[in-house]
Amino acid sequence: MAAAISVTPLVPYNRKRRPSAVKLRCYNGVEEDRKQWEKFYKRHQNKFFKDRHYLEKDWGHYFCHPKVLLEAGCGAGNTIFPLAKKYPQLYIHACDFSHHAVTLVKSHPNFRKDQINVFVCNIAEENLCDHIMPASVDIVTLVFTLSAVSPEKMPIIIQNLGLVLKPNGHVLFRDYAIGDYAQTMLMNKNQVISENFYFRGDGTCSYYFSEDFLSRLFERAGFVVVDVNTYNKEIINRARNITMQRRWIRAVFRRP
Numbered sequence: 001m002a003a004a005i006s007v008t009p010l011v012p013y014n015r016k017r018r019p020s021a022v023k024l025r026c027y028n029g030v031e032e033d034r035k036q037w038e039k040f041y042k043r044h045q046n047k048f049f050k051d052r053h054y055l056e057k058d059w060g061h062y063f064c065h066p067k068v069l070l071e072a073g074c075g076a077g078n079t080i081f082p083l084a085k086k087y088p089q090l091y092i093h094a095c096d097f098s099h100h101a102v103t104l105v106k107s108h109p110n111f112r113k114d115q116i117n118v119f120v121c122n123i124a125e126e127n128l129c130d131h132i133m134p135a136s137v138d139i140v141t142l143v144f145t146l147s148a149v150s151p152e153k154m155p156i157i158i159q160n161l162g163l164v165l166k167p168n169g170h171v172l173f174r175d176y177a178i179g180d181y182a183q184t185m186l187m188n189k190n191q192v193i194s195e196n197f198y199f200r201g202d203g204t205c206s207y208y209f210s211e212d213f214l215s216r217l218f219e220r221a222g223f224v225v226v227d228v229n230t231y232n233k234e235i236i237n238r239a240r241n242i243t244m245q246r247r248w249i250r251a252v253f254r255r256p
């Protein structure tokens with residue numbers, strides 16, 4: 001049985017500022033999230049996300065030298081497999097609460113048992129130290145994982161990551177930013193759970209981060225903000241005749 005972890009909740013937004021016209025949808029908790037992600041991977045297998053080759057461009061210097069990395073919420077492995085190939089000296093722990101996702105990682109043609117330790121773990125409810133030695137990880141990658149989590153659960157996850165990070169270890173973060181095209185679409189479809197937090201059509205959830213909210217979240221867990229910025233890309237879909245303003249946030253946090 002995994003040891004429980006607890007944390008003081010961070011109020012995710014000013015409830016008084018919630019737009020009164022928006023009808024809020026009911027959020028059903030982490031176990032329901034897990035079921036939706038299981039369904040997602042059963043349906044899409046490893047075909048939905050593309051390999052993320054862009055991470056080495058921004059963060060290459062974090063991955064050189066023999067280092068221990070934890071990819072939290074690894075999905076089908078689109079973050080870890082490009083890194084494992086480019087940096088063979090990395091040792092990678094990877095976890096996800098979806099059993100199906102973990103099976104997909106294990107059956108990937110580039111999976112090597114001596115380089116990758118993949119395991120099922122709900123990082124919002126299980127102590128990561130039940131799987132990994134405390135203070136043994138140099139780098140945590142959080143790539144489009146925290147947005148899949150309810151804002152009430154985010155502080156406990158960050159605290160959990162802090163337990164396995166070495167002092168001076170880093171969290172490398174990428175995710176959706178506030179004002180992204182997809183957020184506007186979800187808002188228009190009345191898929192709102194709470195401010196900046198939505199249900200997608202497939203039942204998974206999505207949070208959209210501001211730099212301020214994200215920085216406060218990590219600072220409250222004792223991390224130092226090394227870098228945080230938002231970037232945009234205009235994507236034109238000619239077939240549907242639409243222009244989408246996509247917005248993402250990338251950040252680096254250090255455990256003192």
Ligand SMILES: C[S@@+](CC[C@H](N)C(=O)[O-])C[C@H]1O[C@@H](n2cnc3c(N)ncnc32)[C@H](O)[C@@H]1O
Nearest residue numbers: 037073074075078079096097122123124143144
């Ligand atoms: C959008 S996917 C990103 C996957 C991967 N990081 C990548 O770069 O492709 C989000 C992942 O987070 C996982 N996840 C969400 N909440 C989780 C939790 N509480 N514990 C563990 N994994 C979680 C989901 O199962 C899903 O695989």
